[in-house]
Amino acid sequence: MKPSLIHRLRMRWFRFRHWNRVPHDIVIRRSGVVLKMRSNSPLAQAWYTGLGFEDGEIRCMVQHTSPGCRVIDVGANVGIYSVLLAEAAGADGHVWCFEPTPEVALLLRENVNRNRLGNVTVVEQAVTDSEGIVDLHVFGNGGD
16 A cells, blocks of 8 residues: 555654654654654664554554553563553553663653553563574664
8 A cells, every 4th residue: 555645744754853863762743652762773664654554453452452461572672562552451451561782771761651651560571382592693773
């Protein structure tokens, strides 16, 4: 499906304001959620423009998360899913977010606090199918 004029204008505005500059933190508001991200992150551009992001997947997950649910978000990144699912789970539910990258885990914690979520626990560790030490390969664009 071809992007609408509004989406194309938002994409151009985002690129003009953020893309080819020194990476910096930006705050994006969308769907009642406020998230801090790195400007050079493809995730930030997708979240800002509304294009290329898993809206259908998010909608499905939120619809299947009822008040009181317990949720695990492995590879939580900056917390898009974590924040939305924590809101859906409500005060009686809980979300555990696993994010091994220190810089990204810091943004995740900030986003949990920014959205005033008391039902989220951030765990700065990787999740694997075996115990031990592994190499974590981090790309230079804020963790995406």
